[in-house]
Amino acid sequence: MLASQVAAQQNEEVICPVCQVQGLQEVAKRQGAGMGASGAEAAANVLACGCGLALQGANLTLNTVKSSLENTISHHGQSCAGQMSFTPTTDTQGANVLITCSICDWMSFLV
Numbered sequence: 001m002l003a004s005q006v007a008a009q010q011n012e013e014v015i016c017p018v019c020q021v022q023g024l025q026e027v028a029k030r031q032g033a034g035m036g037a038s039g040a041e042a043a044a045n046v047l048a049c050g051c052g053l054a055l056q057g058a059n060l061t062l063n064t065v066k067s068s069l070e071n072t073i074s075h076h077g078q079s080c081a082g083q084m085s086f087t088p089t090t091d092t093q094g095a096n097v098l099i100t101c102s103i104c105d106w107m108s109f110l111v
Contacts (some may be wrong), residue, residue: 012062014047016049017099018053022049024048027048045061047061055094055096055097056094056095064111065111069110072084072108079104080101080103084106085099086110091109
Protein backbone atom coordinates (compact mmCIF):
# COMPACT_ATOMS: atom_id res chain seq x y z
CA MET A 1 0.00 0.00 0.00
CA LEU A 2 2.81 2.43 0.82
CA ALA A 3 4.50 1.72 -2.51
CA SER A 4 1.30 2.58 -4.37
CA GLN A 5 0.95 5.82 -2.39
CA VAL A 6 4.54 6.82 -3.23
CA ALA A 7 3.96 6.02 -6.90
CA ALA A 8 0.76 8.06 -6.84
CA GLN A 9 2.56 11.07 -5.40
CA GLN A 10 5.19 10.84 -8.11
CA ASN A 11 2.40 10.98 -10.70
CA GLU A 12 0.89 14.08 -9.02
CA GLU A 13 -2.20 12.05 -8.17
CA VAL A 14 -4.12 13.08 -5.07
CA ILE A 15 -5.18 10.06 -3.02
CA CYS A 16 -8.71 10.36 -1.65
CA PRO A 17 -8.41 11.22 2.05
CA VAL A 18 -11.58 9.25 2.87
CA CYS A 19 -10.90 5.82 1.34
CA GLN A 20 -7.11 6.35 1.09
CA VAL A 21 -7.01 3.96 -1.88
CA GLN A 22 -8.26 5.64 -5.02
CA GLY A 23 -7.22 8.93 -6.53
CA LEU A 24 -9.42 12.00 -6.76
CA GLN A 25 -10.40 12.83 -10.33
CA GLU A 26 -11.53 16.08 -11.89
CA VAL A 27 -14.94 15.56 -13.45
CA ALA A 28 -17.09 17.77 -15.68
CA LYS A 29 -17.77 21.20 -14.28
CA ARG A 30 -21.28 21.85 -12.98
CA GLN A 31 -23.05 25.16 -13.36
CA GLY A 32 -23.31 26.98 -10.04
CA ALA A 33 -26.51 28.48 -8.72
CA GLY A 34 -25.05 31.96 -8.33
CA MET A 35 -24.28 34.57 -10.91
CA GLY A 36 -20.66 35.35 -11.63
CA ALA A 37 -19.19 38.85 -12.00
CA SER A 38 -19.90 38.81 -15.75
CA GLY A 39 -23.58 38.00 -15.20
CA ALA A 40 -23.18 34.37 -16.29
CA GLU A 41 -23.61 31.43 -13.96
CA ALA A 42 -20.35 30.47 -12.26
CA ALA A 43 -19.07 26.96 -12.99
CA ALA A 44 -17.96 24.82 -10.07
CA ASN A 45 -15.03 22.43 -10.32
CA VAL A 46 -15.90 18.92 -9.12
CA LEU A 47 -13.41 16.44 -7.68
CA ALA A 48 -14.71 12.92 -7.14
CA CYS A 49 -13.59 9.49 -5.99
CA GLY A 50 -15.05 6.07 -6.73
CA CYS A 51 -15.76 5.68 -3.00
CA GLY A 52 -18.51 8.29 -3.31
CA LEU A 53 -16.71 11.44 -2.18
CA ALA A 54 -17.53 14.42 -4.41
CA LEU A 55 -16.19 17.89 -3.59
CA GLN A 56 -17.10 20.98 -5.55
CA GLY A 57 -16.10 24.61 -5.56
CA ALA A 58 -15.39 27.47 -7.93
CA ASN A 59 -11.64 27.46 -7.19
CA LEU A 60 -11.28 23.79 -6.27
CA THR A 61 -8.49 21.92 -8.05
CA LEU A 62 -6.42 18.81 -7.36
CA ASN A 63 -3.54 21.11 -6.44
CA THR A 64 -5.59 23.05 -3.86
CA VAL A 65 -6.78 19.81 -2.23
CA LYS A 66 -3.26 18.37 -2.26
CA SER A 67 -1.87 21.57 -0.72
CA SER A 68 -4.60 21.64 1.93
CA LEU A 69 -3.94 18.00 2.86
CA GLU A 70 -0.17 18.51 3.04
CA ASN A 71 -0.49 21.69 5.13
CA THR A 72 -3.01 20.16 7.52
CA ILE A 73 -1.01 16.97 8.05
CA SER A 74 2.23 18.92 8.49
CA HIS A 75 0.71 21.44 10.92
CA HIS A 76 -0.94 18.71 12.99
CA GLY A 77 2.24 16.61 12.96
CA GLN A 78 4.23 19.42 14.58
CA SER A 79 2.39 18.94 17.86
CA CYS A 80 0.89 15.43 17.75
CA ALA A 81 1.91 11.98 16.54
CA GLY A 82 -1.70 10.75 16.40
CA GLN A 83 -3.23 9.54 13.17
CA MET A 84 -5.83 11.79 11.59
CA SER A 85 -9.29 10.59 10.52
CA PHE A 86 -11.03 11.87 7.40
CA THR A 87 -14.83 11.81 7.39
CA PRO A 88 -17.08 12.98 4.54
CA THR A 89 -19.62 15.54 5.68
CA THR A 90 -21.96 18.17 4.30
CA ASP A 91 -22.11 21.74 5.56
CA THR A 92 -23.80 24.91 4.33
CA GLN A 93 -21.21 25.18 1.54
CA GLY A 94 -21.79 21.59 0.29
CA ALA A 95 -19.70 18.45 0.62
CA ASN A 96 -16.50 18.62 2.63
CA VAL A 97 -14.14 16.39 4.58
CA LEU A 98 -13.88 16.73 8.37
CA ILE A 99 -10.34 16.06 9.58
CA THR A 100 -9.99 14.99 13.21
CA CYS A 101 -7.51 13.47 15.64
CA SER A 102 -8.79 11.54 18.67
CA ILE A 103 -5.47 12.01 20.51
CA CYS A 104 -5.28 15.82 20.57
CA ASP A 105 -8.86 16.74 19.54
CA TRP A 106 -7.65 18.41 16.32
CA MET A 107 -10.48 19.37 13.98
CA SER A 108 -10.54 21.13 10.63
CA PHE A 109 -12.17 20.98 7.23
CA LEU A 110 -10.38 20.06 4.02
CA VAL A 111 -11.88 22.79 1.84
